[in-house]
Amino acid sequence: MELTDITAIMVEISLVGAAEPLDIAPYVMNHGEISSVKRVLVRVDTSDGVSGWGEMRPFLSAGATASLIEDGVAPQVMG
Secondary structure (H helix, E strand, C coil): CCEEEEEEEEEEEECCCCCCCCCCCCEEECCEEECEEEEEEEEEEECCCCEEEEEECCCCCHHHHHHHHHHHHHHHHCC
16 A cells, blocks of 8 residues: 655634534633634555545644645655
C-alpha cells in the first residue's frame, strides 16, 4: 500500500448557536470571545482505495498550514 494523495482543506466552524441546548457558545476566554474556529481537514488516499481523514489546528494561518501539508509534507511521504 502506498500513499497516492494528500489533500488539506481549510474550514471555519461557527460556534454561535452550535452548543444549544447546552448554551455554552460563543466561547469566551481571557483573550476574548470566539465565535468561530479555523481548522484544517486532511484527507489521505492510498493505492488500495482506502481513505483516511484527520483534523488539526492551524499554525500561523489555515492557508499556511494547508500549503505546508500539500507542498512540504505530501511530496516527502507519498509513493
